[in-house]
Amino acid sequence: MASSSPDPARTSSTVAERLAGVRRDIAEACRGAGRSPQAVVLTAVTKTQPRDALEVALSTGQRVFGENRVQEAQTHWADLRARVPDLELRLIGPLQTNKAADAAALFDVIETLDRARLADALAVAAAKGGRTVRVLVQVNTGAEPQKAGVLPRDADALVAYARDKGLSVEGLMCIPPADEAPGPHFALLRKIARRNGLDTLSMGMSGDYRTAIRFGATHVRLGSALFGERNRPETPSMD
Numbered sequence: 295m296a297s298s299s300p301d302p303a304r305t306s307s308t309v310a311e312r313l314a315g316v317r318r319d320i321a322e323a324c325r326g327a328g329r330s331p332q333a334v335v336l337t338a339v340t341k342t343q344p345r346d347a348l349e350v351a352l353s354t355g356q357r358v359f360g361e362n363r364v365q366e367a368q369t370h371w372a373d374l375r376a377r378v379p380d381l382e383l384r385l386i387g388p389l390q391t392n393k394a395a396d397a398a399a400l401f402d403v404i405e406t407l408d409r410a411r412l413a414d415a416l417a418v419a420a421a422k423g424g425r426t427v428r429v430l431v432q433v434n435t436g437a438e439p440q441k442a443g444v445l446p447r448d449a450d451a452l453v454a455y456a457r458d459k460g461l462s463v464e465g466l467m468c469i470p471p472a473d474e475a476p477g478p479h480f481a482l483l484r485k486i487a488r489r490n491g492l493d494t495l496s497m498g499m500s501g502d503y504r505t506a507i508r509f510g511a512t513h514v515r516l517g518s519a520l521f522g523e524r525n526r527p528e529t530p531s532m533d
């Protein structure tokens with residue numbers, strides 16, 4: 295591709311085509327796994343994307359979006375909220391305790407609960423806001439030191455703790471190690487979810503969502519497959 299030509303991933307027809315293609319792929323993977331095509335929700339990850347990418351996704355009927363930073367999510371979505379009443383925003387990046395109230399106010403679901411102190415802060419935010427906070431517990435299935443998430447052996451205790459605090463714990467989320475086959479990690483997440491009576495499994499990204507669907511994912515989080523490569527490199531964020 296000539297460097298002077300516009301990035302085709304940014305053109306609206308391409309984003310719309312990619313969305314349609316991914317939806318077809320998801321339905322096919324569901325059928326292949328003997329699951330209903332409605333069993334899997336596509337979370338479109340819009341971190342680093344320009345406003346027009348969000349608009350195109352909305353115009354195709356996409357309503358569930360993932361962001362990994364509280365502040366960028368506010369910039370992206372604060373005003374669109376009013377226009378799109380059925381929007382669902384999911385926080386998929388690490389959350390600092392001091393941003394818990396902001397996150398609880400903006401997001402419908404926080405997928406990255408990974409420690410008791412954060413559960414405490416979210417419970418305070420819920421009480422102040424007079425509403426229930428919906429969460430997933432993020433599990434560090436590969437026990438990677440640099441990665442967020444509770445260790446698998448501590449997951450049951452954190453689920454119990456969050457429930458005790460009044461949070462609505464809907465399920466689990468994981469990001470498998472980049473250099474390993476994801477299947478065993480997805481299987482581990484499903485096993486932890488089952489023994490805790492949890493239905494939601496947020497697992498699978500652009501590179502491995504078909505595998506995740508085979509292992510029971512209910513939510514797949516896709517960025518680059520929909521919008522092309524990101525502008526800014528992925529840095530660990532602490533929002």
Ligand SMILES: *Cc1c(COP(=O)(O)O)cnc(C)c1O
Nearest residue numbers: 339362386499500515516517518
């Ligand atoms: C960025 C991100 C994604 C999307 O990644 P792609 O590989 O671009 O699909 C999914 N989950 C989390 C937690 C992310 O930070």
